[in-house]
Amino acid sequence: MADFTLDEAYERLRHTGPERDGWLSNHAPMAAEALVRHGYGDRVHTWLDRYADRLTDRPRGISPIPVAQWRDPLGDPSRAGDWLDYFTRELSGESWQTVLVRWWPRLLPGIAAGATHGVIRVGHAVRALRDAETPPRIAELGAGLAYWAARWQPLAPPGTAPYPVLDPRRALDRVPRVPDQRFGIRARLAQLAGSAEWPAAAGAVPGDPGATVPERLAAIVDAAVVRYGSHGYASPVMLVHAATAPNAVLRTLPALPTELWQPSLAAAWAATAAVTAAYAPAEARAVPAVRPDQACDEVWSRAVHSGDEHAIKFVDTAIDTYGRSGDRALPGLVAESIRPLTGD
Numbered sequence: 001m002a003d004f005t006l007d008e009a010y011e012r013l014r015h016t017g018p019e020r021d022g023w024l025s026n027h028a029p030m031a032a033e034a035l036v037r038h039g040y041g042d043r044v045h046t047w048l049d050r051y052a053d054r055l056t057d058r059p060r061g062i063s064p065i066p067v068a069q070w071r072d073p074l075g076d077p078s079r080a081g082d083w084l085d086y087f088t089r090e091l092s093g094e095s096w097q098t099v100l101v102r103w104w105p106r107l108l109p110g111i112a113a114g115a116t117h118g119v120i121r122v123g124h125a126v127r128a129l130r131d132a133e134t135p136p137r138i139a140e141l142g143a144g145l146a147y148w149a150a151r152w153q154p155l156a157p158p159g160t161a162p163y164p165v166l167d168p169r170r171a172l173d174r175v176p177r178v179p180d181q182r183f184g185i186r187a188r189l190a191q192l193a194g195s196a197e198w199p200a201a202a203g204a205v206p207g208d209p210g211a212t213v214p215e216r217l218a219a220i221v222d223a224a225v226v227r228y229g230s231h232g233y234a235s236p237v238m239l240v241h242a243a244t245a246p247n248a249v250l251r252t253l254p255a256l257p258t259e260l261w262q263p264s265l266a267a268a269w270a271a272t273a274a275v276t277a278a279y280a281p282a283e284a285r286a287v288p289a290v291r292p293d294q295a296c297d298e299v300w301s302r303a304v305h306s307g308d309e310h311a312i313k314f315v316d317t318a319i320d321t322y323g324r325s326g327d328r329a330l331p332g333l334v335a336e337s338i339r340p341l342t343g344d
Contacts, residue, residue: 010136087142110152118148123248158203168223171206234281290332306342
C-alpha cells in the first residue's frame with residue numbers, strides 16, 4: 001500500500017513547480033516520501049490537500065537546453081522549466097543511475113541551491129528509487145535534479161588544511177558566524193567570501209580519517225541533529241537543514257560510485273557549516289530536561305500531527321541518528337527541539 005501511496009503522491013505533484021512565493025521550496029514531495037517511509041501513508045493525501053494552496057504550476061520552458069551547453073543556464077532560476085524538460089529527456093533515454101552519476105559531480109559544487117533543498121529533494125527521491133523503480137519515482141528524481149540545477153549556488157571556496165578537531169560537534173562550534181544576519185540565506189552565504197575563517201572551517205572535514213566516508217558523514221549528521229537542541233532556537237526552520245542536507249548526501253552514497261564519495265563528504269560538510277554560519281546563534285541555549293523513556297513513535301506522531309514539513313523532515317533524519325546511537329535521551333531531545341515548529 002505504501003508504495004502505491006507514494007507513487008500516487010508523486011503523480012499528484014508532477015505538474016507543480018519546485019518553488020512558491022518567489023523562491024520558497026515546494027516541500028510536498030520530500031514530506032510525502034518521509035511520511036510513507038515511516039508508516040504514515042494513510043495521512044499523505046490529507047497532508048497534500050492542506051498543502052495544496054501553497055503550490056504553483058510547473059513552470060514553462062523558455063528554450064530547450066542543448067546537451068553540450070548545460071553550463072550556461074546552470075544556476076538560472078528563470079530556466080527552471082527548461083531544466084525540468086531537460087531531465088525528462090535525460091531520464092527517458094537512460095537509467096536513473098546513469099543520469100544521477102553523470103550529474104552528481106556537476107551539481108555538487110552548487111550544493112547550496114535553494115537553501116540546500118535541491119540536494120535534499122534528490123536524496124529523498126533516491127531513497128524511494130532504491131526501494132522500487134517506478135515511473136513516478138524516476139520523474140521525481142528528474143524534478144529534484146532540475147531544481148538543483150536551476151538554483152545551483154556554489155559556496156565560497158574552502159581551504160585544504162587538515163582540521164584540528166576530529167569531533168564534528170566541536171567543529172560546528174568553531175564555524176564562524178556571518179556578521180550580518182538581518183536578511184535571507186543568499187545574503188548571508190554571500191558574506192562567507194569575506195570571512196578569513198571560512199576557508200579553514202569549510203575545507204577541513206572533521207572526523208576520524210581512518211573511518212569510512214559513510215561513517216564520517218553520518219557523524220556530521222548526528223552532530224547537527226544533537227546541536228539543533230541547543231542552537232536551533234535561533235532559526236528553527238533554517239537550522240534543520242544543517243542536518244537534513246548532509247543526510248540527503250548520505251542517503252545517496254549507495255547509488256554513487258565510490259570515487260564520488262570523498263567529494264560528496266566534503267560538499268556535505270561545507271553545506272552544514274554554511275547553514276550553521278548563516279543562522280546559528282552566538283550562544284547555545286541550555287537544553288531542558290527530557291524524558292529518557294520517550295519513544296520515537298511519540299515524536300513522529302507530534303511532527304505528523306503538526307503538519308509542519310520541516311518538523312517531519314527533521315524527525316525523519318533524527319530517527320536515522322537514533323538508529324545509529326541508540327541514545328535513549330535523543331527522542332526527548334528532538335521532541336523539545338521541534339516545539340517551535342510544531343507549535344507545542
